[in-house]
Structures are given as structure tokens and as C-alpha cells.
Amino acid sequence: MDDAVEFGTDAGRRGRWLALVELCVGYGLIVATVWTPRPAQAWLWWASALWIAASTCWSFPGWQAMGFRRGGFVASLWVVALAAVVSAAALAIAIQLHTLRIPHTVKGWVLAWGGYTVWSFVQQFLLQGYFLFRLLRLLPRREAAAVTAAAIFAAAHLPNPLLTVVTLIWGTTACFVFLRCRNVYTLMLTHAILGVSLAITVPGPVIHNMRVGIGYLRYRQPAKGKPMLIDPQTGRVL
Incomplete structure (x- = not known):
């Protein structure tokens, strides 16, 4: 491969x-x-x-070359476990700081984060199966291809500073894990876990509700003194 x-x-x-x-x-x-x-x-x-x-x-290049295979799944499961630990820590901190925003029903979770979960899978395919795959053809060293793929992936999240830094770290990690294990399923799961955790633990005004590009610049937080309205089913800001 x-x-x-x-x-x-x-x-x-x-x-x-x-x-x-x-x-x-x-x-x-x-x-x-x-x-x-x-x-x-x-x-x-x-x-x-x-x-x-x-x-x-x-x-x-074939499904296996893009990481859609059984091989490498178990070997890369540690990434999912690490994401779960990081997410648990973030949830604990958010509870203490009273910044946790979670849906109260299963339907709420599906409505709020079902679409994002699918989108996180698509993003991981773009990083590994599209950007990294082509950079491996353009650059003579695999390490350079991995770092470059992570960099352009992170740059697409500008000007959101928190998302840019997080995606640079995650993108670099994901690319090197992929080069070693060649399995995209665990990376998709990890991306979804980290993304949802970030969204429900970091206040919307801080992360601009996970927006990037022009959406980040046009974000407007609630007026001072005006309570932030939260959908009781989904936990998302109205």
C-alpha cells in the first residue's frame, strides 16, 4: 500500500x-x-x-489504500481510548465551571450532533483519503506529507484560533497514526468524540459555536445582560 x-x-x-x-x-x-x-x-x-x-x-486508489479496511483497527484503537479520556477530563472541568451544554434526550443528541458526527467522518476522509493521499505523491518524504496535510487542514479552520490549534494537533497525530496503521475508522470515531466534546464544553462565545471562515467573523454573541437561550431538547444555543 x-x-x-x-x-x-x-x-x-x-x-x-x-x-x-x-x-x-x-x-x-x-x-x-x-x-x-x-x-x-x-x-x-x-x-x-x-x-x-x-x-x-x-x-x-482502492478502499484499503484510503484506510477503509479491517487491518490496523485494533492497533489504532488507543487513539479512541485517549480521546475518551481527554473528553472525560473536559466534561469534568466543564461541570465545575458550569459551561457544559448537553441535550437532555436521545432525540436531542441525534438532532444536535448526528449531523456533526457524519460531517466529522467526512472531514477525516478528506484529511486522510484526499489531502494526505495526494501529498504522498507530491512529496518524497512521508513525514513531510503528514505535516503538510495537517497544516492545510488546520488552515481551513481559520480564523478560529482554538479550532485551528486543536485541528493542527489532531491532524498531525491522525496522519502519523494513519501512516502506521492505515485505518480510517478509528480516526473518524476519535474526530467525532473530540469534536462533540469541544462543542459541549467550551462556551459558544469563546469558540463562536464551532464556526470557521466568514461564519466566525460574523458570529454575534448574545447582548450583555441578555440570557442565552438554550434549546431544552438539543442543548444548542438558539
Whole structure:
């Protein structure tokens, strides 16, 4: 499951050029999407999704190469366990600081975080199966590809400082774990655990409700003295 191409050969050069074009266009569309206001943002979202899907199909390396396999699952389960410990600590701190925001029903959890969980899976695929896969073809060293993939992944979360730092740390860890174990399932689970934990323990005004790009800049917290309204079912800010 070696993703590198042979440098110096015609096939290698063509493969690198294709990987570079796919990477630049895909990442450019994603960045444009998070920085464009609605309603144009919706069109860019669909353009990004179509480009990612199309370029994944014509450069499809196989499911196993992208980490959708049973092998490496047990070997990488420690990442899920570590995320659970970190999340438990964050919950304990949030309870003490009275910043915990959680839904009160199972339906509330599904409504509030079901969609985010699916989105966290998609993000992990983008990091490992799209960005890292192409950077492994562009760069001669796997370590450089891993760090670069994590860096551009984190940059897509600007200007949210907390999310940018967290995603840089997580992205770097995830890329190196992936290179060793080549299993994306555990990384998806870890991403979901950490993301939901961050959202329910850090106050919305601090993290701007997990927004990035233009959404972060346009976030408006409740007026001073005005109580923050919380949906009793989902625990999310109204």
C-alpha cells in the first residue's frame, strides 16, 4: 500500500501533476466555500463536493489504500481510548465551571450532533483519503506529507484560533497514526468524540459555536445582560 510515485519518470511526473491539480482545486474550493457569504456559499459547497467526488473517482486508489479496511483497527484503537479520556477530563472541568451544554434526550443528541458526527467522518476522509493521499505523491518524504496535510487542514479552520490549534494537533497525530496503521475508522470515531466534546464544553462565545471562515467573523454573541437561550431538547444555543 505504498502511495508514492516514482520521481523522475514520465508516469511519476504525470501522477504528481494530476495530484497537484486535484489538491489545489479541491482545497481552493473548500477555502472559498468557508469564506463566501450565502447564498453563493451553497453553490460553492456543491462545487466542492462534486470536485472531491469526481477527482476521487478518477484517481481512486482502492478502499484499503484510503484506510477503509479491517487491518490496523485494533492497533489504532488507543487513539479512541485517549480521546475518551481527554473528553472525560473536559466534561469534568466543564461541570465545575458550569459551561457544559448537553441535550437532555436521545432525540436531542441525534438532532444536535448526528449531523456533526457524519460531517466529522467526512472531514477525516478528506484529511486522510484526499489531502494526505495526494501529498504522498507530491512529496518524497512521508513525514513531510503528514505535516503538510495537517497544516492545510488546520488552515481551513481559520480564523478560529482554538479550532485551528486543536485541528493542527489532531491532524498531525491522525496522519502519523494513519501512516502506521492505515485505518480510517478509528480516526473518524476519535474526530467525532473530540469534536462533540469541544462543542459541549467550551462556551459558544469563546469558540463562536464551532464556526470557521466568514461564519466566525460574523458570529454575534448574545447582548450583555441578555440570557442565552438554550434549546431544552438539543442543548444548542438558539
